[in-house]
Amino acid sequence: MVNPTEIPLYPEKVPKTMDYPEIPLFKFLDDAVADFPNNDALVLETLSFDKIAKVTYSELGDQTDRFASFLVDKGIKQGDKVAVFLPNMVEFVVAYYGILKVGATVVSLNFQYPTSELAGQLIQSEAKGIVCADMITTAASPYEICKEVRDEGKTPLEFIVVASVKPYLSKIKGVLGGLLGKISKLDKQDKYMKDILREYSPENRPNVTNTPDEIAVIMFTGGTTGTPKGAMLTHGNLVSNLVQCSLWMEPPPERGTMIGIGSLPFFHSYGATTSMNLGIYFAGLMVLMLDPRENKFSQILHLLEKYKVQLFNTVPTLYMALLNHPDLEKYDLSSLLTSSSGAAPLPVSVLQEFEAVSGANLAEGYGLTETSPVTHIIPMAPAPGSDKPLKKEGSVGIPLPDTDAIVLDVETGTKKLGIDTEGEIAISGPQVMKGYYKKPKETAEVMREIDGKRYFLTGDIGKYDSDYYFYITDRKKDLINVGGFKAYPREIEEVMIEHPKISNAACIGVTHPSVGETVKLFVVPKPNVELTKEEILEYARRKLVKYKQPHDERYVEIRTELPLSDIGKVLRRVLKSEERSKT
Numbered sequence: 001m002v003n004p005t006e007i008p009l010y011p012e013k014v015p016k017t018m019d020y021p022e023i024p025l026f027k028f029l030d031d032a033v034a035d036f037p038n039n040d041a042l043v044l045e046t047l048s049f050d051k052i053a054k055v056t057y058s059e060l061g062d063q064t065d066r067f068a069s070f071l072v073d074k075g076i077k078q079g080d081k082v083a084v085f086l087p088n089m090v091e092f093v094v095a096y097y098g099i100l101k102v103g104a105t106v107v108s109l110n111f112q113y114p115t116s117e118l119a120g121q122l123i124q125s126e127a128k129g130i131v132c133a134d135m136i137t138t139a140a141s142p143y144e145i146c147k148e149v150r151d152e153g154k155t156p157l158e159f160i161v162v163a164s165v166k167p168y169l170s171k172i173k174g175v176l177g178g179l180l181g182k183i184s185k186l187d188k189q190d191k192y193m194k195d196i197l198r199e200y201s202p203e204n205r206p207n208v209t210n211t212p213d214e215i216a217v218i219m220f221t222g223g224t225t226g227t228p229k230g231a232m233l234t235h236g237n238l239v240s241n242l243v244q245c246s247l248w249m250e251p252p253p254e255r256g257t258m259i260g261i262g263s264l265p266f267f268h269s270y271g272a273t274t275s276m277n278l279g280i281y282f283a284g285l286m287v288l289m290l291d292p293r294e295n296k297f298s299q300i301l302h303l304l305e306k307y308k309v310q311l312f313n314t315v316p317t318l319y320m321a322l323l324n325h326p327d328l329e330k331y332d333l334s335s336l337l338t339s340s341s342g343a344a345p346l347p348v349s350v351l352q353e354f355e356a357v358s359g360a361n362l363a364e365g366y367g368l369t370e371t372s373p374v375t376h377i378i379p380m381a382p383a384p385g386s387d388k389p390l391k392k393e394g395s396v397g398i399p400l401p402d403t404d405a406i407v408l409d410v411e412t413g414t415k416k417l418g419i420d421t422e423g424e425i426a427i428s429g430p431q432v433m434k435g436y437y438k439k440p441k442e443t444a445e446v447m448r449e450i451d452g453k454r455y456f457l458t459g460d461i462g463k464y465d466s467d468y469y470f471y472i473t474d475r476k477k478d479l480i481n482v483g484g485f486k487a488y489p490r491e492i493e494e495v496m497i498e499h500p501k502i503s504n505a506a507c508i509g510v511t512h513p514s515v516g517e518t519v520k521l522f523v524v525p526k527p528n529v530e531l532t533k534e535e536i537l538e539y540a541r542r543k544l545v546k547y548k549q550p551h552d553e554r555y556v557e558i559r560t561e562l563p564l565s566d567i568g569k570v571l572r573r574v575l576k577s578e579e580r581s582k583t
Contacts, residue, residue, distance in 0.1 A: 001451065020212075024235050029060070061202075063094045071098065077102070120228070128158045132145075133165060230437035257284065259284055264314055278311070310337045311336075333359075351391075395469040404455075405426070424462075473491065510555065
């Protein structure tokens with residue numbers, strides 16, 4: 001077992017154990033409103049809209065109170081579920097905190113879900129209402145999807161609230177959007193968010209509180225099996241993880257002055273905790289983004305410079321995209337102080353190059369939806385006896401305060417393994433979820449009591465070294481068995497990304513007539529470079545042991561892009577599905 005109290009190189013500025021405030025998550029917003037009412041809280045600037053949306057903390061507090069009053073009027077009470085089906089708009093934050101303020105549970109959903117997936121998760125979560133947008137792009141009309149789901153009659157939906165994009169558009173674009181049918185017409189039983197904020201009084205917000213054990217948010221995750229399940233994150237889980245993350249940051253942000261950017265989707269655990277909620281925790285300004293890929297990544301560089309962003313938490317693919325941007329040197333990123341990377345492996349070369357370009361203190365971390373999400377981070381503060389943090393190549397860092405991590409044997413999941421021995425990582429701490437909503441069997445499969453503590457089995461393969469720094473080798477289900485030898489995709493991908501001509505890479509296991517399974521590589525070249533399969537194979541032969549190499553050119557595929565999740569994680573399951581369809 002690795003516990004912070006046992007780690008000699010633990011940052012001196014960070015407590016290894018502490019007491020966490022027993023407050024509901026929305027208390028951080030109430031405190032920010034009381035202490036910094038006139039400070040800007042949120043700003044949304046996108047090329048898709050004509051107007052910049054901006055709200056102060058006083059306005060955000062007022063709007064969330066009004067939305068809470070509306071929910072009371074609709075009969076929503078403590079413990080009920082209300083879904084949020086939005087991108088990173090101001091209305092996402094209003095809905096999220098308004099739901100919490102009535103003691104209800106936020107069901108956080110990917111706004112790009114098609115009808116079938118949305119229906120399944122609304123049925124699972126028993127959400128009584130949903131907040132969506134009428135149109136995000138000409139190809140995405142979430143409101144139409146919500147109406148289709150409701151009309152099927154299989155969900156418990158009682159109401160739909162629509163965050164219209166019309167207030168963000170010029171009069172001409174708004175009229176044109178309506179005429180062309182891009183902006184949906186509202187059904188009589190549904191309600192615009194803008195009308196709710198005008199008609200309902202903030203004084204009617206109920207006076208509720210939540211115990212740390214009550215569910216604040218349900219977030220769906222494939223977990224260790226790939227089947228969507230609703231992870232129940234309590235107020236205690238989310239409050240403790242915010243406190244843990246805030247203590248880790250170096251230099252520490254100043255409350256009331258911090259500026260962050262929401263490039264990660266808030267419906268995802270990583271974006272919700274390290275962008276939206278952490279911004280409110282520090283009573284800072286959060287620059288919202290609908291899509292960080294906007295204008296071929298030029299918009300995010302513009303926003304980082306314009307708003308002098310200090311806190312930037314995102315995924316490796318976005319760091320790579322910015323470093324490959326043809327005009328990167330034209331932008332001033334010197335305001336950045338701290339950055340983190342998660343959700344996928346961060347190549348060391350990318351970390352070093354981004355720190356050199358921006359001057360930010362960048363640290364890779366690790367976590368899962370089920371852990372709120374952060375459990376490990378590379379130290380940002382200097383190690384004892386040093387003037388700089390110890391950043392180890394390929395490591396995701398050490399456990400956060402009060403977080404225990406162990407490595408168990410893959411076969412039985414009962415035997416604890418020691419230093420430099422690979423196995424399945426298990427986590428115990430205040431940020432570990434309550435369980436999967438109404439899925440006791442699936443919850444029991446991933447929870448285990450060890451030495452009197454409740455551990456979550458992550459499904460990730462990894463190890464720790466003599467300094468207790470952890471390394472994630474791969475997902476248990478993605479391991480490639482090449483004639484009895486274990487090949488881990490993450491390790492292979494990190495090696496290939498170091499090639500000077502390669503922008504991104506992924507690998508999966510595919511069937512092979514003689515060894516049963518072998519490695520297949522998918523490679524994306526950097527812009528405007530020529531790259532051949534033979535170059536890739538020759539590089540793999542030099543850098544990788546034989547069983548980790550593709551057998552020949554048939555097992556190398558050069559692509560213009562890889563399938564990515566909404567937070568930029570390579571979707572190996574999509575690549576596997578494509579390969580299965582070929583055979």
